[in-house]
Amino acid sequence: MRIFFVLLFLxxxxxxxxxxxxxxLAIINIAGADKxxxxxxxxxxxxxxxxxxxxxxxxxxSSAPVYTFKLNEMNFGRLAGRTSTIMPRQFFTPHxxxxxxxxxxxxxxxxxxxxxxxxxxxxxxxVDFVVTDSPLSDIMYSYTALERVPGKYIRSVMDMHARxxxxxxxxxxxxxxxxxxxxxxxxxxxxxxxxxxQSSSKTDRLExxxxxxxxxxxxxxxxxxxxxxxxxxxEDTKRTNYILNGQxxxxxxTLQVNGASVVVEAQNxxxxxQYVLTASPPRLIMNxxxxxxxxxxxxxxxxxxxxxxxxxxAYNKELxxxxxxxxxxxxxxxxxxxxIQDEGISEETWKNLKVDVSIHSTVEGIGxxxxxxQ
Numbered sequence: 001m002r003i004f005f006v007l008l009f010l011x012x013x014x015x016x017x018x019x020x021x022x023x024x025l026a027i028i029n030i031a032g033a034d035k036x037x038x039x040x041x042x043x044x045x046x047x048x049x050x051x052x053x054x055x056x057x058x059x060x061x062s063s064a065p066v067y068t069f070k071l072n073e074m075n076f077g078r079l080a081g082r083t084s085t086i087m088p089r090q091f092f093t094p095h096x097x098x099x100x101x102x103x104x105x106x107x108x109x110x111x112x113x114x115x116x117x118x119x120x121x122x123x124x125x126x127v128d129f130v131v132t133d134s135p136l137s138d139i140m141y142s143y144t145a146l147e148r149v150p151g152k153y154i155r156s157v158m159d160m161h162a163r164x165x166x167x168x169x170x171x172x173x174x175x176x177x178x179x180x181x182x183x184x185x186x187x188x189x190x191x192x193x194x195x196x197x198q199s200s201s202k203t204d205r206l207e208x209x210x211x212x213x214x215x216x217x218x219x220x221x222x223x224x225x226x227x228x229x230x231x232x233x234x235e236d237t238k239r240t241n242y243i244l245n246g247q248x249x250x251x252x253x254t255l256q257v258n259g260a261s262v263v264v265e266a267q268n269x270x271x272x273x274q275y276v277l278t279a280s281p282p283r284l285i286m287n288x289x290x291x292x293x294x295x296x297x298x299x300x301x302x303x304x305x306x307x308x309x310x311x312x313x314a315y316n317k318e319l320x321x322x323x324x325x326x327x328x329x330x331x332x333x334x335x336x337x338x339x340i341q342d343e344g345i346s347e348e349t350w351k352n353l354k355v356d357v358s359i360h361s362t363v364e365g366i367g368x369x370x371x372x373x374q
Contacts, residue, residue: 022051026089029066029151032140033113034102044071044079045140048087049149065148068140076116097151098128099174100192102136106222106229114178114227128158129174131222131229134194142194144216154192157218161190164250171247181227185339188221188238223335231333240322241337244286244357246271252295255314262311263296266361277349284340284355288319293365308363316359323357 032045046069069086073079083091099117101110117123132139147153162170172190180187195217221238223231233241242248249269255262268291276283292315294303301307330337331351340350 024089025092026083026087027051028091028093028096029149030098030100030140030154031093031096032100032102032136033105034136035105035108037104037108040074042073042076042079043136044073045069045136046071046083046087046091047140047150048089065143066150070137070140076113093123096124096127097149098130098154100130100132100136100139103131103133103191103222103229106131106224109226109228110177111181111227114174114181117174118178125175125178126173128155128172129177130154130172130190130192130218132192132194133219134192138194139192139216142214142216150216153216158190161218165242165247166249169247177224177227180224183339184336184341186223186225186230186335186337188223188233188241188337190218191220191222191232193217193219225335231335233329236322237326237329240319240326243269243288243319244271244323244326244338253315253318255311255318257307257310257314258299258301260298260300261296262294262299262314264311264315264363265293265295266315267291267293267364275343275345277345281352281354282349284338284353286323286355286357288357288359290315290319290359290361292361292363294363297366303366308366311363312361315361319359319361320357323359327355327357 026046027049028046029049030045030047032047034043035041036043047066048069049066050064052063069083071079071082071086073082080091101113105113114125117125142150144150144153147156158170158172161172162168171187176187177189193216195215220235221233221241222229223233239248239251243251246269249267251266251269253264253266255264268289270289272287272289274285274287276285292312294311297303299307326337329335336342336350338355340353341347345353
């Protein structure tokens with residue numbers, strides 16, 4: 001009787017009944033968009049998975065794991081309909097891995113793009129979103145190492161970054177940009193860069209041992225305010241922003257202690273805020289507690305209690321300098337990167353608010369040796 005009910009349950013379950021149904025779908029892996037600032041013409045790139053090319057074939061020629069199709073239109077609504085003119089399969093987006101927009105398009109504003117995605121139930125905003133400072137065609141026409149499908153490559157890199165964030169929430173999804181539209185706090189999105197002269201658009205790229213050549217890398221951060229890119233920050237500023245907002249829990253730093261380099265890993269980063277609005281000027285006190293682990297020590301002096309104090313002082317000083325640089329940037333650019341106005345503080349109070357940062361770090365781990373070998 002139990003077997004009967006199991007078989008009955010399987011019969012009523014929907015799914016792909018055979019391989020031919022999968023082969024009737026153009027499964028979109030990555031979607032890229034660019035917009036001409038003069039004419040407003042949109043250029044869309046759709047990277048479609050080739051099911052027969054994903055599995056490697058031994059003893060024979062491997063086919064491409066993905067193919068990229070390009071379309072030009074004046075609005076997003078017509079793009080999906082136009083896919084039937086160049087794709088022999090049904091346009092299918094529920095399994096999309098990533099949206100990519102050019103830096104030029106991002107600076108023009110992507111609110112129209114977000115609204116288009118949100119209105120269609122078949123499309124999801126809960127996927128990764130990046131800006132590229134390289135030609136979009138180079139990104140969309142390039143294969144990646146280790147991961148045969150470029151969308152999975154980008155997703156895997158994003159997942160690796162997410163592990164260093166509290167609750168594994170890396171603010172890099174299109175949904176995060178959409179939520180920030182109604183907020184004062186800008187959001188910083190990773191910038192994708194292609195480190196090559198020309199796109200690696202042939203499958204023989206997958207056989208090259210030089211994985212860092214002609215590859216996709218993440219560099220700086222694009223600052224979005226109300227769905228428009230308003231600036232760019234470097235890697236250090238982006239990381240400091242994540243720390244001060246209590247998002248990042250693990251990061252690495254290289255310090256100079258006693259004339260030698262010491263690499264530490266900051267762990268369990270905790271940030272606590274306290275507003276003193278009755279003061280003149282009003283103040284925000286930020287207390288940051290960090291546990292440090294020594295990863296590399298090039299000092300010649302023994303790592304005793306005094307030396308551990310020196311490492312802690314060096315880390316506190318460096319992070320405080322970076323925090324003050326970020327705070328100055330918020331006033332110079334009028335970017336509320338700390339999200340102070342979203343906590344109920346008026347714009348006038350925010351502009352006059354003095355931010356004090358207090359950092360307390362403790363070295364918890366030094367490795368197996370207290371002194372480097374000489």
